[in-house]
Amino acid sequence: MRGRIATRFAALKDAGRGGLVTFLTAGDPDADTGLKLLRGLADAGADLIELGMPFSDPMADGPVIQASSLRALGAGMTLAATLDQVARWRQENSETPLILMGYYNPIYSYGVARFEDALAAGVDGVIVVDLPPEEDEELCLPALDAGLDFIRLATPTTDEARLPTVMRHTAGFVYYVAIRGITGTAAAGHEEIGQAVARLKRHTELPVAVGFGLRTPEQVGAVGKIADAAVVGSALVQIIADHLDDDGRAKDGLVGAVLNQVRSLRRSLGTAEGSNL
Amino acid sequence: MARRLVYNAPMQKNSYRTGPDEQGHFGKFGGRFVAETLMPLILAVERAYDEAKQDPAYQAEMDDYLAHYVGRPSPLYHARRLSAHFGGAKIYFKRDELNHTGSHKINNCLGQILLARRMKKTRIIAETGAGQHGVAAATVCALFGLPCIVYMGAEDMERQRPNVFRMRLLGAEVRAVTSGTGTLKDAMNEALRDWVAHVEDTFYIIGTVAGPHPYPTMVRDFQSVIGEEVRVQMMAAEGRLPDSLVACIGGGSNAMGLFFPFLDETSVEITGVEAAGLGLKSGKHAASIAGGRPGVLHGNRTYLLQDDDGQILDAHSISAGLDYPGIGPEHAWLRDTGRVNYVSASDEEALEMFQLCSRIEGIIPALEPAHALAHVAKTAPGLPADHLLVMNMCGRGDKDVFSVADRLGVTL
Numbered sequence A: 001m002r003g004r005i006a007t008r009f010a011a012l013k014d015a016g017r018g019g020l021v022t023f024l025t026a027g028d029p030d031a032d033t034g035l036k037l038l039r040g041l042a043d044a045g046a047d048l049i050e051l052g053m054p055f056s057d058p059m060a061d062g063p064v065i066q067a068s069s070l071r072a073l074g075a076g077m078t079l080a081a082t083l084d085q086v087a088r089w090r091q092e093n094s095e096t097p098l099i100l101m102g103y104y105n106p107i108y109s110y111g112v113a114r115f116e117d118a119l120a121a122g123v124d125g126v127i128v129v130d131l132p133p134e135e136d137e138e139l140c141l142p143a144l145d146a147g148l149d150f151i152r153l154a155t156p157t158t159d160e161a162r163l164p165t166v167m168r169h170t171a172g173f174v175y176y177v178a179i180r181g182i183t184g185t186a187a188a189g190h191e192e193i194g195q196a197v198a199r200l201k202r203h204t205e206l207p208v209a210v211g212f213g214l215r216t217p218e219q220v221g222a223v224g225k226i227a228d229a230a231v232v233g234s235a236l237v238q239i240i241a242d243h244l245d246d247d248g249r250a251k252d253g254l255v256g257a258v259l260n261q262v263r264s265l266r267r268s269l270g271t272a273e274g275s276n277l
Numbered sequence B: 001m002a003r004r005l006v007y008n009a010p011m012q013k014n015s016y017r018t019g020p021d022e023q024g025h026f027g028k029f030g031g032r033f034v035a036e037t038l039m040p041l042i043l044a045v046e047r048a049y050d051e052a053k054q055d056p057a058y059q060a061e062m063d064d065y066l067a068h069y070v071g072r073p074s075p076l077y078h079a080r081r082l083s084a085h086f087g088g089a090k091i092y093f094k095r096d097e098l099n100h101t102g103s104h105k106i107n108n109c110l111g112q113i114l115l116a117r118r119m120k121k122t123r124i125i126a127e128t129g130a131g132q133h134g135v136a137a138a139t140v141c142a143l144f145g146l147p148c149i150v151y152m153g154a155e156d157m158e159r160q161r162p163n164v165f166r167m168r169l170l171g172a173e174v175r176a177v178t179s180g181t182g183t184l185k186d187a188m189n190e191a192l193r194d195w196v197a198h199v200e201d202t203f204y205i206i207g208t209v210a211g212p213h214p215y216p217t218m219v220r221d222f223q224s225v226i227g228e229e230v231r232v233q234m235m236a237a238e239g240r241l242p243d244s245l246v247a248c249i250g251g252g253s254n255a256m257g258l259f260f261p262f263l264d265e266t267s268v269e270i271t272g273v274e275a276a277g278l279g280l281k282s283g284k285h286a287a288s289i290a291g292g293r294p295g296v297l298h299g300n301r302t303y304l305l306q307d308d309d310g311q312i313l314d315a316h317s318i319s320a321g322l323d324y325p326g327i328g329p330e331h332a333w334l335r336d337t338g339r340v341n342y343v344s345a346s347d348e349e350a351l352e353m354f355q356l357c358s359r360i361e362g363i364i365p366a367l368e369p370a371h372a373l374a375h376v377a378k379t380a381p382g383l384p385a386d387h388l389l390v391m392n393m394c395g396r397g398d399k400d401v402f403s404v405a406d407r408l409g410v411t412l
Ligand SMILES: Cc1ncc(COP(=O)(O)O)c(C=O)c1O
Pocket: B103, B104, B129, B130, B131, B132, B133, B207, B208, B209, B248, B249, B250, B251, B252, B253, B254, B255, B320, B321, B322, B366, B368, B369, B394, B395, B396
């Protein structure tokens, strides 16, 4: 049976447009608001949803996503609560692929064997930043066995010799990190991204999503033409940060503002009229 | 060419000195848990280090600087008054506090910067807690004319002010880290973030036996000069091996350096001392073995202070150099095998030893080895007079005088 991720990318291909992948941290700025956001994303136009598993030490993230992780943790978010939210959301949405993204320690602490719970909750794939192919025995192979796609990051430093290693146990799609750096920094050039995607395509049949540094509808629209999907994270998370009161609580309008931006990102990718793709 | 005092202990069957395996594992600990952006570079560091180890020219250059710049070998000193004070074991200090820059950290920085030069890297980054590693890194950068950026927690900058000024004098840029809790773990996160953004030209000099493979091994190898010298010096002084070794543990580099050459000598009892802060029960401590469980952080699996959800907890210690929620993976393995005994000492105990050692031996210890001394104070009285105990005096306390004065209510 084809999973949700493959089905969605096939539909995007038929519709002739690039997909929008949104990243938000689970439970940011608090569990309730986080769940409202999650519930609104698909209708606002997210084709795939990446949900960050908050971690105290997000080493590959810039200040914006670091802060979102700390907000979520401060509000009591845990991995178990994240899975719970996904399960609740999944009862309302059976089609949109959902991918958990984060760092290994919370999963290791939860227990790799127990992490099959994610599948039952309706998670389709995982991205774990600090698990390179050298550590595939840890989670990648058990996850693939269980039927979770293990989505790998490829970066500008992943050279030709290394690409086959990176692609070997990758499933779902390949996430191309367009910059040498952490999340939330400046975007790479359009041409450079195009070349990188072409290079990856020589090594894999899987769809390629491009992320890190994409902020504006213009950038997303442009990337949608040369890759299978564009990922936007920090720019959305920043809107959450901009809608907090002095005590760090969500102000009215937070959810609407984030979802509005999702809509305009999605519009930049074009819409096939009359279809929900 | 300067000769180093070294003793290469022969490998034995069932040796404790064969680790790590090719993937950088010590038993289940260690490994390479880093983002893909860093992975090619980590592999390149490993290759470069493997080549350097085989190259006599690299070793010779290192030996030359260790002898003439660092001032090795450091003395092995019989602390007579302190031995008499405790009334038991014969206590020796391995005096790495006499090294240039005032601690063992320079042994490692020298090895790594020579490697960085071989790899044609032109920019150096480092993290620091107490500032001793930052000072050592800034020093070797000045020595070789390379730009140096040191990440340091904002709180640590406050309590180790003298070292901040020293680093700046040495030409380094000290960047205050306010993310997280502004201590050593956050400084390490920030250094890793810098590295991810500058993989082409930058070498990251990690200050302890932590980080992704090959760092824990590389740093251990560079610090092993400590234990190798002790072996030769103790044979000269007493005609036999020591009976016990004691060292403090932040990440565990001075301890690994002292312990490693003795791991296969089963007659030698080995103890690492973690920081118990306000006490293990208080939850405000830095004892990752006593109070943590296995997890993954900063590139390796090891014992970590963490909550039920796998979120890393803040460490607490009066000593900025021990204020780290993890421990090197080889220590984690040595603990599980039972070869090394891990204990802890509190802020109060360390403060007391800081003063006692100053008064009785005329040596102002850093707060870090003052923790090791606190354990010596507890055990030495119960040991026979012919028990040879070696404690690693891995740093001097000049950097700590302001914060200790503060603690004692003295205004300078
Ligand atoms: C004098 C001294 N000793 C010990 C340490 C702790 O590090 P390690 O456990 O790696 O020796 C430090 C760290 O800054 C230090 O400055």
